[in-house]
Amino acid sequence: MCEITSEEGMYKDVNNQNVVPYGPNRKGWQEQIPTLAKKGDKYFVSPPQADPNDIYGGLKVELLDSTDLQLLPRALTEAERKRALLRVETHEELYAETYLGQQNQSVFLDVDFQTHLSRYMNTLLNNIGDPFISGSLGKNTKFAECAVLDYYASLWNARWPSDPKDPDSHWGYVLSMGSTEGNLYSLLQGRDYLKGRPLHEGGQKVPDRELGGETAGADHTIDNPNAFRPIAFFSEDRHYSILKALRAMEIPAYGDVGAAEYPGQCPITEDGHWPLNVPSLGPDGAHPVGCGVVDIDKLETLVEFFAARGHPILLVLTVGTTFKGAHDPVDDIGKRLMPIFRRHGLAQRRVWADPAHPAHWDWRTGFWIHVDGALGAAYLPFLEMAYHAGETAQRGPVFDFRLPYIHSLVMSGHKWPGTPWPTGIYMTKRKYLIKPPEDPDYIGAPDTTFAGSRNGLSPLLLWWYAAVMSYDAQVERILHCQRIAEYAERRLRELSDVLQFDLWVQRSPLSLSILFRKPNDAITSTYSLSTQYVPSPDRRGEWRNYAHIYCMGSVDEQLIDRFVEELSEPEAFPEMAAEEMELKHTPGSERSRHGNDRCGRTEDSVCARQRGGDKAVNNLL
Ligand SMILES: Cc1ncc(COP(=O)(O)O)c(C=O)c1O
Incomplete structure (x- = not known):
């Protein structure tokens, strides 16, 4: 083992035992350290304590010898690099073929990002600072970013272009992360807006008529101990990034405040305890574990409780919930909550944001509604167009800036439309933008975004997609996905009937996600399925382990057929196999006469696939 010598801060292999084989040629790590990184028997760099290949079991690289990718102090040879990249390609292609996860795959040949945009891989593109001001760093794509923002502002019915003279016009930016960044930023902005922090472009001098004009709220903030203590509300089906954002921003959830200040008084539970999340609607005939939409009655009751006690309300709604793909009825919720507000x-x-100017106040809402449209915000507008054109019988809820009570919106570009890496859009109105904590001359543009340096290639991807895909083409795409989702749901229900085994299949209205009982681990991994424990319908403490597939743009009937076929293998559902064994040994039972294979198949398809994969790697190399 190596230990660090205290006097020089260098690593020494005291027993000369550090022979961990490392890198594509599997030589001992220490042998490969060049003289400039060592002095005698001591190193300036830390050695491995074990072969990472033996440790990183969670990397899902069963067909990939990741020693080929281990990096050495020297550059890899051309042959080593080639071999490593083949490994990468094999791995990515293997999972691409069977991908049924939530993100879109960039396999749209008609868009072809690679041909048109790969030249920008060798240059810096950094959109640091406010997207509407170029700033000191000329090598940016803010001109494309603004075009993208206007495009989505129009789809989301915001006023555009973004104009500092028009406080109701949109303001937004393209995210370097995905919607997690947008959720973090919206909750930070919402918190500070409700806390009465100063606004970036000055506040509204007259009350907003659409929201009720001058009301009894004029003096809401005077002598009200809770006036600047926002409380967050979010549903049981919200994304996990919401809790992370609340923690990062130290925003209390209603349940935290309830438990601390109003113990035993929760108006929606029998015993008065405070749940963390606002409950979603319970099970109904078509949705054994609930469709994933927030329970508006309960939300209304909770908001009433805290609004009556003077708290500003920070509410997160979701269009396209992560697991069930459900769309909160944002429009109906707004209509129900506005009278309470x-x-x-x-x-x-009225908010006096600047103690230095007690005569100045601005008019603000005492609530902030954020729509997490990570998945749904980019396709619902096209579904609505299809609905108006008579091409589909259903549309989603109105969720965008047509609703005067919406403050912010996010979507993830890698989910929909489907960029090759995470990105997204955060959008709000200029009048809601909070003044950044400082104004760094250094970047030459206001620091109005969450990230500092921002990836300038993502706006180009979003721009290119919209430049290639007409509204017609995008309507066609969402209709295709809806058709495939219907097909997949039907196939899974049929399978459940054939197997005489309840697969718990369910699909929320217009969802691209279909839920069903989690299959075995190999199938789950092969098809990149996400899984989740969900309380069982009777909610008596039992949980069901579900998986879902997402019918995104790259999924077609053939892939669904192949998937359903694998699910019909005897070992696909371990619980069914266990039940099967039990029945088989029950004399006289119906199934004992059928034998073990209800589908007439014997081969373990997962192993077969694994063997096929091994062959593919060997052929490649
Ligand atoms: C509803 C919802 N919100 C937020 C996120 C986070 O998005 P990202 O992974 O793009 O950061 C997701 C991702 O699955 C999501 O489904």
Whole structure:
């Protein structure tokens, strides 16, 4: 083992035992350290304590010898690099073929990012700072970013172009992360807006008529101990990034405040305990574990409780929930909550944001509604067009800036439309933008975004996609996905009937996700299925382990057929196999006469696939 010598801060192999084989040629790590990184028997760099290949079991590289990718102090040879890249390609292609996960794969040949944009891989593109001001770093793509933002502003019915003279016009930026970044930023902005922090472009001098004009809320913030203590509400089906954002921003959830300040008084539970999430609708005939939409009655009751006690309300709604693909009825929720806000002075209230100027105030809402549209915000507008054109019988809820009570919106570009890496859009209105904590001259543009340096290639991807894909083409795409989702749901239900085994299949209205009982681990891994424990329908403490598939743009009937075929293998559902064994040994049972194979198949397809994969790697190399 190596130990660090205290006097020089260098590593020494005291027993000369550090012979961990490392890198494509599997030589001992220490042998490969060049003289400039060592002095005698001591190293300037830390050695491995074990072969990482033996440790990193969770990397899903069963067909990939990752020693080929281990990096050495020297450059890899051309042959080693080639071999390593073949490994990468094999791995990525293997999972691409059978991908049924939530993100879109960039396999749209008509878009072809690679041909048109790969030249930008060898240059810096950094959109640091506010997207509407170029700033000191000329090598940016903010001109494309603005075009993308206007495009989505129009789809989301915001006022555009973004104009500092028009406080109701949109303001937004292209995210370097995905919607997690957008959720973090919206909750930070919402928190500070409700806390009464100064606004970036000055506040509204007259109350907003659409939200109720001048109301009893004029003096809501005077002598109200809770006036600047926002409380967050979010549903049981929200994404996990919401809790992370709340923690990062130290925003209390309603349940935290309830438990601390109003113990035993929760108006929606029998015993008065405070749940963390606002419950979603319970099970119904078509959705054994609930369709994933927030329970509006309960939300309304909770909001009333806290609004009556003077708290500003920070609400997160979701269009396209992560697991069930459900769309919260944002429009109906707004209609139900606005009267509460008006009644308690939260529709419009005066805020004195700058203690240095006590005579100045601005009018603000005492609530902030954020729509997490990571998945749904980019396709629902096209579904709505299809609906108006008579091409589909259903549309999703109105969720965008047509609703005067919406403050912010996010979507993930890698989910929909489907970029090759994570990105997204955060959008709000200029009048809601919070003044950044400082104004760094250094970047030459206001620091109005969450990230500092921002990836400038993502705006180009989103721009290119919209430049190639007409509205017609995008309507066609979402209709295709809906058709495939219907097909997949039907096939899974049929399979459940054939197997005489309840696969718990369910699909929420217009969802691209279909839920069903989690299959064995090999199938789960092969098809990149996400899984989740969900309380069982009777909610008596039992949980069901579900998986889902997402019918994104790259999924077609053939892939669904192949998937369903694998699911019909005898070992696909371990619980069924166990039940099968039990029945088989029950004398006289119906199934004992059928034998073990209800589908007439014997081969373990997963192993077969594994063997096929091994062959593919060997052929490649
Ligand atoms: C509803 C919802 N919100 C937020 C996110 C986070 O998005 P990202 O992974 O792009 O950061 C997801 C991702 O699955 C999501 O489904």
